[in-house]
Amino acid sequence: xxxxxxxxxxxxxxxxxxxxxxxxxxxxxxxxxxxxxxxxxxxxxxxxxxxxxxxxxxxxxxxxxxxxxxxxxxxxxxxxxxxxxxxxxxxxxxxxxxxxxxxxxxxxxxxxxxxxxxxxxxxxxxxxxxxxxxxxxxxxxxxxxxxxxxxxxxxxxxxxxxxxxxxxxxxxxxxxxxxxxxxxxxxxxxxxxxxxxxxxxxxxxxxxxxxxxxxxxxxxxxxxxxxxxxxxxxxxxxxxxxxxxxxxxxxxxxxxxxxxxxxxxxxxxxxxxxxxxxxxxxxxxxxxxxxxxxxxxxxxxxxxxxxxxxxxxxxxxxxxxxxxxxxxxxxxxx
Amino acid sequence: xxxxxxxxxxxxxxxxxxxxxxxxxxxxxxxxxxxxxxxxxxxxxxxxxxxxxxxxxxxxxxxxxxxxxxxxxxxxxxxxxxxxxxxxxxxxxxxxxxxxxxxxxxxxxxxxxxxxxxxxxxxxxxxxxxxxxxxxxxxxxxxxxxxxxxxxxxxxxxxxxxxxxxxxxxxxxxxxxxxxxxxxxxxxxxxxxxxxxxxxxxxxxxxxxxxxxxxxxxxxxxxxxxxxxxxxxxxxxxxxxxxxxxxxxxxxxxxxxxxxxxxxxxxxxxxxxxxxxxxxxxxxxxxxxxxxxxxxxxxxxxxxxxxxxxxxxxxxxxxxxxxxxxxxxxxxxx
DNA sequence: TTGTAGGCGTTATCAA
DNA sequence: TTGATAACGCCTACAA
Numbered sequence: 001x002x003x004x005x006x007x008x009x010x011x012x013x014x015x016x017x018x019x020x021x022x023x024x025x026x027x028x029x030x031x032x033x034x035x036x037x038x039x040x041x042x043x044x045x046x047x048x049x050x051x052x053x054x055x056x057x058x059x060x061x062x063x064x065x066x067x068x069x070x071x072x073x074x075x076x077x078x079x080x081x082x083x084x085x086x087x088x089x090x091x092x093x094x095x096x097x098x099x100x101x102x103x104x105x106x107x108x109x110x111x112x113x114x115x116x117x118x119x120x121x122x123x124x125x126x127x128x129x130x131x132x133x134x135x136x137x138x139x140x141x142x143x144x145x146x147x148x149x150x151x152x153x154x155x156x157x158x159x160x161x162x163x164x165x166x167x168x169x170x171x172x173x174x175x176x177x178x179x180x181x182x183x184x185x186x187x188x189x190x191x192x193x194x195x196x197x198x199x200x201x202x203x204x205x206x207x208x209x210x211x212x213x214x215x216x217x218x219x220x221x222x223x224x225x226x227x228x229x230x231x232x233x234x235x236x237x238x239x240x241x242x243x244x245x246x247x248x249x250x251x252x253x254x255x256x257x258x259x260x261x262x263x264x265x266x267x268x269x270x271x272x273x274x275x276x277x278x279x280x281x282x283x284x285x286x287x288x289x290x291x292x293x294x295x296x297x298x299x300x301x302x303x304x305x306x307x308x309x310x311x312x313x314x315x316x317x318x319x320x321x322x323x324x325x326x327x328x329x330x331x332x333x334x
Numbered sequence: 335x336x337x338x339x340x341x342x343x344x345x346x347x348x349x350x351x352x353x354x355x356x357x358x359x360x361x362x363x364x365x366x367x368x369x370x371x372x373x374x375x376x377x378x379x380x381x382x383x384x385x386x387x388x389x390x391x392x393x394x395x396x397x398x399x400x401x402x403x404x405x406x407x408x409x410x411x412x413x414x415x416x417x418x419x420x421x422x423x424x425x426x427x428x429x430x431x432x433x434x435x436x437x438x439x440x441x442x443x444x445x446x447x448x449x450x451x452x453x454x455x456x457x458x459x460x461x462x463x464x465x466x467x468x469x470x471x472x473x474x475x476x477x478x479x480x481x482x483x484x485x486x487x488x489x490x491x492x493x494x495x496x497x498x499x500x501x502x503x504x505x506x507x508x509x510x511x512x513x514x515x516x517x518x519x520x521x522x523x524x525x526x527x528x529x530x531x532x533x534x535x536x537x538x539x540x541x542x543x544x545x546x547x548x549x550x551x552x553x554x555x556x557x558x559x560x561x562x563x564x565x566x567x568x569x570x571x572x573x574x575x576x577x578x579x580x581x582x583x584x585x586x587x588x589x590x591x592x593x594x595x596x597x598x599x600x601x602x603x604x605x606x607x608x609x610x611x612x613x614x615x616x617x618x619x620x621x622x623x624x625x626x627x628x629x630x631x632x633x634x635x636x637x638x639x640x641x642x643x644x645x646x647x648x649x650x651x652x653x654x655x656x657x658x659x660x661x662x663x664x665x666x667x668x
Numbered sequence: 669t670t671g672t673a674g675g676c677g678t679t680a681t682c683a684a
Numbered sequence: 685t686t687g688a689t690a691a692c693g694c695c696t697a698c699a700a
Contacts, residue, residue, distance in 0.1 A: 055678095
């Protein structure tokens with residue numbers, strides 16, 4: 001199986017290599033006649049240009065790296081990753097880019113990988129699937145001005161490309177819904193407090209309560225761990241009989257909380273975040289927020305590629321709408 | 335940020351480009367002195383060879399494609415994919431290969447993708463994460479003799495590279511364990527019957543029963559869908575009071591079955607397969623099989639790369655040991 | 669042990 | 685509208 005090169009095509013079509021190249025890149029400086037002729041030969045020989053040669057001359061690989069930090073054994077994260085990954089890959093492909101998977105348990109190794117990938121010209125840009133505060137890699141990319149996009153809201157809103165939901169707004173809406181149901185005793189169950197997203201969601205919660213002039217509110221936090229959420233909730237509820245609603249920052253926390261509530265035979269409403277498959281899978285129907293994975297993926301890929309290809313944009317970020325769903329019957333298992 | 339090339343290094347080190355190249359590739363035909371000198375300059379200039387140029391001369395990209403077929407909304411699949419993906423990526427990296435993520439909802443598109451990736455020389459080999467019977471892509475690869483490995487047991491055992499557990503043996507062992515517990519009324523709850531793996535597991539089950547001269551056995555099947563498994567099991571149990579054990583081919587089926595059993599207040603033991611995170615997550619403790627993801631990943635990457643690099647091997651496959659775990663207390667939720 | 673030079677498969681510049 | 689030809693950055697005979 002000898003590889004067909006541009007030379008073979010040129011010879012068979014009786015034109016120069018340059019002409020074939022022009023046909024491939026859809027150049028306008030070509031007569032229709034020769035174009036057709038060359039295209040025919042390309043079809044016949046089933047010619048595909050060697051990507052290494054193209055990369056070499058264009059100094060662009062048309063590959064995006066996607067960085068996955070460790071998942072911490074959280075099954076919801078897995079949903080998030082596989083979903084986002086496949087959407088990102090699909091939208092990247094639409095613009096002619098492929099996805100290189102970058103993952104490492106070890107942070108130092110991850111950094112070296114990214115560095116090598118960039119320096120060897122293997123990738124044109126990077127997508128970060130989870131935003132860590134003051135991430136070393138992000139700082140590095142900023143420094144060397146390498147194109148990247150982050151799924152999440154960074155500290156400095158005007159720096160770097162990012163795509164995210166409006167977490168404040170979404171949590172505020174969720175909380176408002178609960179207020180409208182007539183509840184007045186709220187508790188906020190947060191995920192890891194070192195994640196920016198936790199703080200944004202807390203802010204939304206706080207605003208909604210303030211607007212409604214509701215005072216009573218407890219705040220507890222937990223890792224993204226349903227088991228811990230279960231224990232934390234249980235303790236809380238045993239100490240406090242008034243609580244009517246627990247607003248959480250993640251379905252996984254909500255699920256843990258619900259288990260505690262059921263066990264204590266209490267009537268407390270819970271809200272989640274992220275519209276996880278696990279929630280659907282367990283047939284739980286608490287209120288949650290659908291963050292529109294597909295749109296997040298779409299927007300991040302496109303803002304990144306625009307940046308790579310020097311397509312001008314007004315803003316360096318995109319806010320994706322989120323939808324509040326569920327909540328008709330709370331915690332009803334099938 | 336101008337890119338450093340081999341030329342820059344050569345100039346600064348006062349040697350030819352060839353010498354630098356030799357140092358990079360650790361060639362023996364080099365004096366220690368110049369080697370050290372060149373290495374020093376490489377460090378100083380922070381030189382990394384352009385991968386496109388290397389690919390072009392070596393006609394090898396050092397990239398492996400990993401093919402993910404559609405996940406069908408099964409949360410366990412997600413676990414499997416993210417786990418395997420990250421292990422595969424780690425082991426590939428150890429041998430200097432990167433992972434390109436290949437996924438498409440549309441089968442035709444997937445095929446075109448694979449074809450283009452190969453013809454443009456972007457990938458050196460392919461890993462298939464789920465084996466479909468008579469897969470079009472696999473047939474294509476066989477035809478053009480392109481290196482690939484499959485995680486699963488193919489129909490023709492002597493064709494192509496593959497890595498899998500011994501499913502027959504594992505299911506046979508699981509069934510034997512149940513027999514040793516004194517049960518005599520068995521049912522087999524299978525996943526999709528068009529998957530080879532379902533049939534292998536069924537065979538293991540059948541053998542174990544035959545060996546123990548146990549006759550009574552029912553067989554039902556279901557999609558990889560806990561909800562369907564739940565209904566199927568419920569129906570079965572309502573018609574039949576004797577059943578003591580249900581052997582399933584997947585944790586997700588086991589979980590569905592357990593829910594049905596609990597609902598009916600029956601005492602039926604269930605076994606699963608795959609040691610899913612969901613099982614741990616739900617704190618269920620039915621007997622299941624740990625298929626050793628990491629080893630599966632490791633072996634498949636290495637058998638594939640050996641093939642790519644013409645490293646001779648005795649066999650075209652690797653069987654990975656599986657471990658039976660759990661089962662002390664069945665279905666006990668926390 | 670080292671250097672020279674041709675080649676890998678394209679693209680892009682400059683002539684024609 | 686087309687064709688030569690010099691890059692792109694590296695590797696590898698072949699010579700020295």
